Amino acid sequence: MADRLFELTTHELHDLLKSKQVSAVEVAQNFIERIDAVDGKVRSFVTTTPELALEQAKAIDEAIAKGEKLGALAGIPGAIKDNMNTRGILTTCSSKILYNYKPVYDATVVQKLGEAGALTVGKTNLDEFAMGSSCENSGFFPTHNPWNLDKVPGGSSGGSAAAVAADECAFSLGSDTGGSIRQPASFCGVVGLKPTYGRVSRYGLIAFASSLDQIGPITKDVTDSALVFNAIAGKDPCDTTSLDIETPDFTKALRDDVKGLKIGVPKEFYGQGTDPDVEKAVKDVINMLAGLGAEYKEISMSSVNYGLPVYYIIAPAECSSNLARFDGVRYGLRSKGSTDTIAMYEKTREEGFGAEVKQRIMIGTYALSAGYYDAYYLKAQKVRTMLRMDFEKAFEEFDVIITPTSPSVAFGIGALADDPYAMKLADVCTIPANLAGIPAISIPCGFKNGLPIGLQIIAKGLDEETLFRVAYTIEQHTQWHKKKPNL
Amino acid sequence: MNRDIYPLFPIPCSLTMIEYEPVIGMEVHVELQTESKMFCGCKVDFGGDPNTRCCPVCLGLPGSLPVVNGRAIEYMAKAAIALDCSITPQSIFHRKNYYYPDLPKNYQISQYDNPLGVDGYVEITVGGITKKIAVRRVHMEEDTGKLIHVEGNFSHVDYNRSGVPLMEIVTMNPPPPGYDQIQSADEAREYLQRLRQILLYLGVSDCKMEEGSMRCEPNISIRPKGQEKFGTKTEIKNLNSFRSVYLGVEYELKRQEKLLREGGTVVQETRRWDDSRGMTASMRTKEVEQEYRYFPEPDLVPMRFESDWIENLRSSLPELPMAKRDRFISQYGIAEVDAEVLVDSLDLANLFDNTAKHTKDPKAVANWITGEFLRLINATGTAISDTKLTSKHICGMIDIIENGTINRNIAKTVFEDMFNTGKQADQIVEEKGLKQVTDTGAIEAAVDKVIADCPNEVERFKAGEERLVGFFVGKVMKETQGKANPGVVNKLLKEKLG
């Protein structure tokens, strides 16, 4: 058994560590070997940190030997998306402009994982600065889907989702601006949670779009999701947008019980553009829930149709400002041979940023320009408010909304390279939750041609507990999460 | 009939000199004297080695987030209230986007269309005329770092100043009814001085123009009198004293007027004041309208100000200069010019206030402080807060003048001694034997001696040259080392010279 520890979930590993059947160093060693064995094919990691993981594991073993109480994540190997600051460890955002950047401080979530005793096995690949839905926009290399190496793992947290699916770590952290946790979780057949905006501190997360970004766990099952979320949630004095509210023990919400649950099924998330097999898999689960005592109703949420255009104004606008600091003056790449500051800025940014990032910076710059601000940014914010109100209205009647996470299963690497609009449609189901600031989770709900299908559950703000309960119930009555890719 | 063929009546231009009217706007930046910076915990102090007062937030490192310094907001709200501004119940920060190496995020967190304070004024008096200069807005932003130019093709950047709380105060042109705008160099200087005075009273900034904790960028235009439309304006930078503000504005007004009279046009531009040459010079030839792409700062939540909080702050404000001036006049009956001088600095005003309330003669206190005290302060270059002289000293001195122990001439010497040594007046009088001589016998002897020594003057006096009485008083005072009671001297002289 000890040779395939990497296949276990966080809570299974915890039980083994607690009962001293394995040591943390054994666990770490096992995952490090797994990364060595498969990462050449999957390429989840920008940087691996085996020495650090072993060092952390030794400390955990010492604590176990002393009889100290073992936290839920103590000795569990985790991976961190490479847009979260790790002190002294390369943090690149998968961008050439930060190819050499070693932060002087830890992100709050990294600090919290450290306090919980989690081991860090590495930093995972992403679409450059989290802009993209396939991990093909990484400034370094694409990550491959563990279920089919010719397919994308989704994005932008593609490395984090692929690493969990490929058993290179027990859990990982992703960040979600328009679906960047949920869509890759769906493509890789794992569980991805985007929490309520403000539940998790953004301090140390290298911002893409500040009003949309939220960090969340990617895990092998729903229980693990609640465990990791317990560890990272909570008010942070360093992030004034983090919410000053009690963090409950989310594992208490893990109950197999949907009796009387009211499910909204908005037609805007189905039909045109959605793969019928994906739609069928999701609806099968809804019917299953109905069989377990839930009620569902088809509804309409017309404002959802504006999600994509609104997102593609607000996110680029914020990114154009957030990414202004990468100019070669203080850190990261500085292009050589410039004789004045403006030329240095231009050359550095020209060489350092990839095409997708440049395009979004330009769109955002335009949208914020005098004369266009009212027509684009301001209007987008108004529509965003409408969308939020539409969700609020829906949640007066329903406990959750269930949709596909993505209209399709994972597509081929390079397949959508010439069709940027189709690529952006991959996020059409996930974007509304970011715009409304509400929580959503993606869990596996089936397969098509050997590729996982994901189902999204959306709840009202701060109601992650209902998300966990419904997701846990589905998990108890299905086997999708137990399937493993053949690597 | 075509009316166009009628001849016009030409007016001889040389006889109708167009009169121009200046319009001056002021943008003043003031660094707040808080313990820590605007959005992080770094210390605000000057003189540290470069980049030793920095952290991920004020260096704009990736992933860092700002946290608003509540004390800075409180300071700024105090200032806004003191300028009679209304406090916006919900105020937000904006990002002002532009690229410059001293700006680590390449955007400045500032305020745009929702500033903390709006619609206030600063009262100024120039040439006996009092005006209320309208203030459009008071807003909060973060300071930038500093570029240090070194030899060769490189500059260094020091971010110690980056993120220091900065308050911006902007005047309103045209002013609303009942308010005024700045219209001369004198008024510009006076506006700044009044503003500085208020901020010093509040203790929110040290307002040192030379050190850059108070910076002023006036914008100046002129227009024919009666014309509503503003002329093209220029902005002056590099003004680091009240004097240079006056000179710079004066120069620019004259330059623009000359330009227009000679048929030229004013170019909208930023001009730099050159103190050594006493003139402004163009900084950039082509002024491009900067595109700052303001948008609400998504990393900060809106600030909400409860009316209770505002009212508490209002009631905690100290008495402000103009109110203090009016109180001094009504409570102590002193002259307006003296009151103006006394309220110029809070230390001076406090010295007066604490002394005057313990004496029966506040006017004498005002005279001593505005006269001898300020003369000694200026002569010795001492800061008012550093002097050894307290209200107790002045009270003690006035007491012994009133009870006849010393006369006013001797008092001047005593005052200077108190100022230099910190000893009390009675002690100085005792030690130096300066007690006034009222003993008629001793004074009579001196009078007799003077009359005997100066027969010529006595002759002339008797012949009707009465103004010589001053000469005799002086001689007698000299004989008594200034200690003679002047009343007794006069009385005796009149008797003897009769």
Ligand SMILES: [Zn+2]
């Ligand atoms: Zn700092």
